[in-house]
Amino acid sequence: MVAEHSTPHAFLSPLLTGVGLGATLYAAFLLTGHGLGAFGFFRDLTAALAAWTDPFWTSENAYLSNFLSEGGLLSGWITWEIGGVAIGGLLGSLAARRFRFKIERGAGVASVSRLAYALFGGVLTGLGAALARGCTSGLGLSGGAVLSSGAFVFLLGFFLAGVLAAIGLKGLWK
């Protein structure tokens, strides 16, 4: 692939990134009446997979049963949004020559360890977002935009625990 060997373009500044994200978020509220999200897709996907392997248990489960729909995943707006996120990330990284096939990790971390950390971090994230009823996008950003008090408590927990964990995990990302 051509992009593999070319110099990547610099990132957009945090200010312009924030303005772009904020304008997109505003447009979402204006055009759809709700904000943006991400976790909801993985939640619905998990519910669909669980229903596929064990329909009875899933339909009786007090949590997952809320996220099954007759129309399947494509009947949920968040599936379409995440499809868009994938397209935007792909086209953006290709156009800016930043697309790279790799396992991104700290210099002192072996690839296989990195994958194990990614898996475990994912488990904690799935648990946490289910508990909070949203993620950094769906609750943090979208809730923040409508000044939700819960969203700021969520963000406080996120940054506090993240910074404390980073102190304990020094070296993981160096």
Added chain:
Amino acid sequence: MTTPSSGFWIVLGLGVLFGFFLEAGGLGSPRKLTAQLSLRDWTVFKAMFVAIVVAAAALYLSDLTDLLDSAKLKAPTPFYGAMFAGGALLGLGMALGGYCPGTSVVGLFSGRLDAVFFILGMSGGVYLFAYFCGDLQWLFLAGKGAERETLVSLTGLPAWLILLALAGLTAAGFRFGSQLEGRGDGVVEAKHLAGDP
């Protein structure tokens, strides 16, 4: 808008923009995301709070000019305990795994194979939560606040003052963050990520 199929194309387009800006700012990179947590690179805080302030201010102005009925924009009912604990798990999850749900999609589609494992883990986490949801009910319902509580209804302060305070917090984050960025190795740039690893 309800859910007509034309609405799905609009949401898809919004998703494209969302993914584009996340990638453009470097937020698909776990090294850049975790550099925020070790306070070396303040991009996450800066971009996130600028986005919140821009969207919140635009929604406020749209309400004033009747472009939008803000009564329709419902804040979620807070469960402070659950949201704090859930947020903390996401912080821990990012420190270890390098992503949050949205950025893992961008990471994957800009070529990062580690994001596949993060996504598999997330699905496992959801399944675990569902499996133990009876036992976790107390935490899931912890700290319930008033219906659709916002900082405005909670404090009784006018929305413009809250917005001003958020803008002030954002500006302070820029100032303090940029100072810290200048002290250490500096921010994670695209060229740092091009090589291996």
